Amino acid sequence: MTRAERNKILKIMAIIGGATLIIVIPSALLTPNAALRVAKPGSPISEGVGRPEQHSPTDDELAERIDPDAISVYAEKDRKSYPKLFARLGQRVSEVGATGKKAALLTLRTGRCDRVAFVDVSERATREKLHFYVDCANETRVRVSEDDLRAGVAADFETKQQRDRLIAARAARNESIVSEAQARVRQVLREPGSAIFGPTYFSQKGNVVCGVVNARNGFGGMSGNQRFIVFQNRVVMASDSDLPQKWKQHCDI
Missing domain, CATH: 1.20.5 (Single alpha-helices involved in coiled-coils or other helix-helix interfaces)
Structure with missing residues (x-):
């Protein structure tokens, strides 16, 4: 080449x-x-x-789904109307409104509440820890504690059906307890068959039954409505000197 x-x-x-x-x-x-x-x-x-980027609603946006006047608020002027609540919570009563709104917002963030219809402090609330129940328009009830608010999670849900079943079961249980208590009251009456019972109810303040009864007395007439308290081991009648004190302690609701 x-x-x-x-x-x-x-x-x-x-x-x-x-x-x-x-x-x-x-x-x-x-x-x-x-x-x-x-x-x-x-x-x-x-x-x-x-x-697409997901949008997390702000508190102001969620607040639009809280009905007007849904959140219970207590002020000093309400003390006479709610003496037991003020006695139980002390100065923390003033925090119920603001903390209740936080409970409502947390409930809405769960996605299981369409609108908040009512919020109030629950019977579980103490000075150490506030508890609330939040009722939604879709009939779901959510219980929220201050611990839940700190954790940012609400998990205690109760549907209307569950609540109705619970109420029915509790009513049946209380009816049985009251019936047994009335039978014990009859045993201490002079004429058991003459007993006519007035309002009688189960009180959780000591797990006792409180009520009134009208029965025939030793003179052949009716005694008029007399209060009674049935404890597990004792029946306290109007003739007992400690009934007023025990009634105030266990039966005033």
Whole structure:
């Protein structure tokens, strides 16, 4: 091969090599974009691609779903109307309104409450820890404590059906307890068969039954309504000197 022929071949190879580089380099530049188009779901590249950002509602937006006057608020002027509540919670009564609103907002964030219809401090509340119940328009009740507020989680849900079953079971239990208590009262009366019972109820303040009874006395007439308290081991009648004190302690509701 002559020098001229060899130089001609080298020029041709140089031209071909340059063309190859021109083709390959753009292909390499296009590779990342192509990878984005064909990335499989779940791959690092595909995560977040084309997914709309979720909006977390603000407290002001959620507050629009709290009915007017839904949140119970207590002030000093209410002390005479709610003496036991003020005695139980002390100065913390003034916090019920603001903390109750926090309970309502937390309830709405669960997604299981459409609108807040009513919020009040519950019977579980103490000076050490406030508890609330939040009633929703969809008839779900949510119980929220200050611990729940600190944790940012509300998990004590109760539907209307569950609440109705609980109320029915409690009513049946209380009816049985009251019936047994009335039977014990008859046993201490002079004429058990003459007993006519007035309002009688089970009190959780000591797990006793409180009520009134009218029965025939020793003179043949009716005694009039007389209060009584039935404890587990004792029946306290109006003739017992400690009835007024025990009535105030266990039966005033």
